[in-house]
Amino acid sequence: MGAQVKIKAKQLSIGYQHSAGETIVASGLDCSLRGGEFVCLLGPNGTGKSTLIRTLAGMQKPLAGELRLSGKAMSDIAPRERARAVSVVLTETMSSGMMDAYSLVSLGRHPYSGWFGGLTAQDCERIEWSIDAVGAKPLANRQVSELSDGERQKISIARALAQEAKLMLLDEPTAFLDLPRRVELMSILRDLAHRENLALLLSTHDLDLALRFADRLWLMTPGGDLLQGAPEALALNGQFAEVFASENLDWDASSGSFRTHPVACLKVRLEGEGIERAWTQRALERLGFGISEDDGEAAFSLKVNKDAWEVERFGLIQNFKDIESLIEWIRSVDWRE
Amino acid sequence: MFLLSICLGSVNFSLSEVLQTLLGHGDADAVHRQIILDFRLPQVLTALLSGAALGTAGLLMQTVFRNPLADPFVLGVNSGASLGVAVVLLALGPIGLSLTDGLAGSGQMLLILASSGGAAVTLFIVLLLSRRVDIMSVLIIGLMISYTIGALVSILMFFSMAERLQSFINWSFGDYGNVSWSQMRYFAPAILGGIALSSLFMKPLDALLLGDRYAESVGTRTKQVRFFVLLGASLLAGTVTGFCGPIGFLGIAAPHLSRYLFQTNNHKVLIPASILVGAFLSVSADFVARGPGLDVVLPLNAITALIGAPVIIVALVKQGKMKRLF
Numbered sequence: 001m002g003a004q005v006k007i008k009a010k011q012l013s014i015g016y017q018h019s020a021g022e023t024i025v026a027s028g029l030d031c032s033l034r035g036g037e038f039v040c041l042l043g044p045n046g047t048g049k050s051t052l053i054r055t056l057a058g059m060q061k062p063l064a065g066e067l068r069l070s071g072k073a074m075s076d077i078a079p080r081e082r083a084r085a086v087s088v089v090l091t092e093t094m095s096s097g098m099m100d101a102y103s104l105v106s107l108g109r110h111p112y113s114g115w116f117g118g119l120t121a122q123d124c125e126r127i128e129w130s131i132d133a134v135g136a137k138p139l140a141n142r143q144v145s146e147l148s149d150g151e152r153q154k155i156s157i158a159r160a161l162a163q164e165a166k167l168m169l170l171d172e173p174t175a176f177l178d179l180p181r182r183v184e185l186m187s188i189l190r191d192l193a194h195r196e197n198l199a200l201l202l203s204t205h206d207l208d209l210a211l212r213f214a215d216r217l218w219l220m221t222p223g224g225d226l227l228q229g230a231p232e233a234l235a236l237n238g239q240f241a242e243v244f245a246s247e248n249l250d251w252d253a254s255s256g257s258f259r260t261h262p263v264a265c266l267k268v269r270l271e272g273e274g275i276e277r278a279w280t281q282r283a284l285e286r287l288g289f290g291i292s293e294d295d296g297e298a299a300f301s302l303k304v305n306k307d308a309w310e311v312e313r314f315g316l317i318q319n320f321k322d323i324e325s326l327i328e329w330i331r332s333v334d335w336r337e
Numbered sequence: 338m339f340l341l342s343i344c345l346g347s348v349n350f351s352l353s354e355v356l357q358t359l360l361g362h363g364d365a366d367a368v369h370r371q372i373i374l375d376f377r378l379p380q381v382l383t384a385l386l387s388g389a390a391l392g393t394a395g396l397l398m399q400t401v402f403r404n405p406l407a408d409p410f411v412l413g414v415n416s417g418a419s420l421g422v423a424v425v426l427l428a429l430g431p432i433g434l435s436l437t438d439g440l441a442g443s444g445q446m447l448l449i450l451a452s453s454g455g456a457a458v459t460l461f462i463v464l465l466l467s468r469r470v471d472i473m474s475v476l477i478i479g480l481m482i483s484y485t486i487g488a489l490v491s492i493l494m495f496f497s498m499a500e501r502l503q504s505f506i507n508w509s510f511g512d513y514g515n516v517s518w519s520q521m522r523y524f525a526p527a528i529l530g531g532i533a534l535s536s537l538f539m540k541p542l543d544a545l546l547l548g549d550r551y552a553e554s555v556g557t558r559t560k561q562v563r564f565f566v567l568l569g570a571s572l573l574a575g576t577v578t579g580f581c582g583p584i585g586f587l588g589i590a591a592p593h594l595s596r597y598l599f600q601t602n603n604h605k606v607l608i609p610a611s612i613l614v615g616a617f618l619s620v621s622a623d624f625v626a627r628g629p630g631l632d633v634v635l636p637l638n639a640i641t642a643l644i645g646a647p648v649i650i651v652a653l654v655k656q657g658k659m660k661r662l663f
Contacts (some may be wrong), residue, residue, distance in 0.1 A: 059550055083556030090554075094547045098602040110544055110555040117540030117605070163555065 004070075006167040006199040007056060007086075008032040012065035014048060014055045022063055025051045026224035029065070033199035035166060038190045040210035041203040043220030044244065049203040050091060052220070053171045056201070057088045069167070083111035087160035089170040094144075094156060101147065101155045102140045105131055108162030130161035134188055150181040157185075161192070170202040174209070182206060186213045207244070211235065211256055219243050259285070266335055267292035272304025276323075280304050283327055299335065302326075376514070379521055383513040384623035385616045387581055390528045390573040392591030392615020393535055396607055397570040398460075399592055400542050401563055402467060402475055405653075408588035409456070409574035412475075413482035415585070416490070417459030418578035419509070421451035423490045426505050427497040449527055452579030457571035459486070464567060511582035511637035513623050524580055531573035532612065538566050539604040546602055585638055586645025587622070591615035594648055618644060 013027035025048035033039060043049050054060040055067070058074050067074040069085055077085070087108070094104070108130070109123045119127070131140050134154040139147060144155065153173055160168055170189070174182040186206075190213050193200040201218075204210055210217060211231045219227040219234060227239050234240045241251035250259045267290045270281060280302070281291060292298050300313035309320040311329070320326040358373045391409065398407040398414075409415050425448055459482055467475040494502055508515075516524050541562040544552040549559050577584060595610035596602065618641075626640040 054550075057554065059553060078556075079553065079558055080556035083554060086554070088551075088554045090550055092548060092550065094551055098596060098600060099546070100601075103601075103603060104547075107544055107547060107555060110540065110557065113540070115537070115540065117543065 004035050005032050006035055006070060008068045009056070009062075010066040010068075012055070012067060013063040014051045014060075015063050016051075017061070017063065024063060024224075026220065026226070027064065028224075029226045031218065031226055031228065033167065033201055035197040035199050036194055037199055037215050038193040038213065039199075039201045039216045039218055040214035041201055041218045041220065042205075042207060042210055042243075043203075044222060045205075047220040047222055048224070049220055050171050052226075053088070053169045053201065053203055054090075057086050057169050058082050059088070080111050083163060083165070085165050086167045086169065087163035087165040088168070089153075089156045089160050089173050091171045091175070093152070094159075099144050100140070101136065101142055101144055101158075102127065102131070104144050104155055105140075105158045105162050108159040111163060126164060127162050130158040131155075133161055133192060134158045135184075149176045150178070150185075153177065153185065157189070166197070167199045168201070170200070172203055172205070174204055174206055182209060190214075207240075208257060266290070266299045267294075267297050269293070269298040269301035270304070271302070274306075276306070277304045280309070280323060280326075283323060284330075287327070287330055289330075375518065379516055379518055380514050380623065381620060382521065383516040383524065383581065384620045386525060386528045387513060387577045387584065388587055388591070388615040388617065388619020388622075389612040390531060390577045390615070391584060391587040391619070392595075392611035393532055393608060394570040394573040394577075395588030395590075395615075396592040396595075396604075396611045397535055397542070397566050398588070400545055400604070401464070401566055401570075403545075403548075404475060405593070406476055406589065407479075408586075409570075409578070410483075410583065410585045410588065412463050412479040413459045413486065414456040414571065414574045415578055415583035416483040416486035417455035417457075418452035418575045419455070419490055419583055420486045421453070421455030421575070422448065422508065422579055423493045423505060424455075425451045426508070427493045427501050446523065448579045449523060449576050453527075453572050453575030456575035456578065457568065460567050460571050464563065508582045511584045511641070513581050513619075513637065514634075516580050520580065524576065527576040528573060531569050531576065534572070535566060535569040536608055538562055538569075539608060542566065542604040543602075581637075583638070584619075584641055586641045586649070587615055587619055590645040590648045591618060593653070594618075618648075 009029055009031050011027075012029040012031075013024055014029065015022055015024040015026070029052070041049050041052065051060065055062050058067075058069070058077065061075075069077060069082070074082075106119060106123070106127050109119060109127065110117065113119060113123060131137055134157050136151065136154045136158055139151055139155060142151075144152060147155065153176075157170070157173065160170075173189075174185055177185065186202075186209050189200060189202060192198060193215075214231055216228060217231050217234055219239060221227065221243050227234065227243070229237075229239075235256060244258070245251050252259045266288070268284055270277065270284070270291050272280070284291065284302075289299070300311055303310040303312075307321070309323065309326045311318045311320065311326070318329070320329065354369065355373060358370055359378070394414075395408040398409065398412055399405060401407075402412070463475065463479050463482060466478050470478065494505065497505070541552070541557045541559075544555055544557040545559065545562065547555075552559050574588065591611045591614045592607065595607050595614050598614070599606050599610055601607065622637060622640045622644050625644075626635045626637045628635060
């Protein structure tokens, strides 16, 4: 048997109930999360990622279907007990005002502390462990309002960790962060899931990072389906492309990234090797050129050597010392003639 | 401040005279004893309790409404309590109830119930409406409810007898001198009870600072907490308003000054701090209003505004980030 199932949904319908009826965002969802599993939830805007996360967290009632937390029906679980089993990091910022980071993280101990919220030595230990686990030790005594977005996000995650829940749900925790911070956060979370045996679900728009870090992906489609599988499997069977491809965007399965459609249909014959060739190709694609193997249809041919770019056009040869001047030249020529 | 306030007034006493009288073995003459024990002491005690109550009520409202400007006055609680009092004083007055005549026990209870009830009803209406609108609109709704209730009170006043009217107008200036020892039996327990009730919710109040969803995610029953906290706030603000009139600014000034002094939003610190700061401001305001050495007594509300408004401005400017408080 594999690791323990922390949460399981059967034929789940998610959405909103209001006086006029209900708005169904997605229905018939079957999914589960196991301990030690880092799952990324992907999907275009408006497919219901946040709604799904709030429903799984028990903050929003499912419209239909069954939701079981560690084998118990979600609706039967008291708030305090639920708080010990599920922790969340939401998109809404915690409006914490005048509070230092340590106090904010200590709020995560509420499900364990007594009526007046006094902290035991064990509570303090867990708080310190949580702050340390996200690498936020130097931030502990700073005021939350003075922290940067990335630092605040770490503290939010530490607060969720302090809850000591085996299921942790994060709604777009990497939004607003720069790339190095995003990578750092993803690797912290993945390591936590593996090391602490947490079931961790994270929604993100960062396809590239999700592909690199997640143990499994959940893909929410615009049609309201939930596709699941290992990142590589979804990339290979084309489901990834299907969900995200749009009129002017192509999913390139070989590089695992998106590419805009070429604007012009001019081709360039490209020769050369190594990193220089790769970046030259990117530059050409960005400028709207396709790459061709055939001399005949190419607008010009380009030979990339170690430190020189040699262009041959209408039989004339031009040399460029660096890629910068090559790009400048390409942009200065009127290619429509 | 407490002692100073007992010592000085239209008649001045020495500190030792006051202390000896308070400790019960003074040999001061009977008139002085009476002034100290029957007038000064209850008045200063009332000021102390009222300040503590209003400071706490203001803090609770600011947290529950997540609004730094929330206080009993802005949210229409004072008006709600006034309506309760107006009904008792003006409409029921003809059956023989009056504030200054010293009401019998049942009348006192009626007054507390009427003003707290008026406060509670207003507060829950504001809370109900506030779920549908943003933070700024809550303040506007509170003000509009104040105006509406003010209008109702005016109509009541229009149909009232002149002497009843005078006692209502005096009441509306705010005065800590109305609470006699016999009334203190109801006033003090109501306020201590309100403070005790609010203190029970220090932990969930901290959680509420994060916003409802996060509060729920750590197991807080937000609806329940909000209900009891607002009940406490109504009891506190309503009782004070009922006995002493609508007293402005203490409710907003005390929590802000406490936050500024202690640089925290933790309710374990802020509740006691607001109680102390509120009590201090209140006793000071009462002290100034009685104009020691002068023969006049100024309207208390004028003094709390003169002290409270600058305190709020200074606290906000120094913090420079009111928006980030909540």
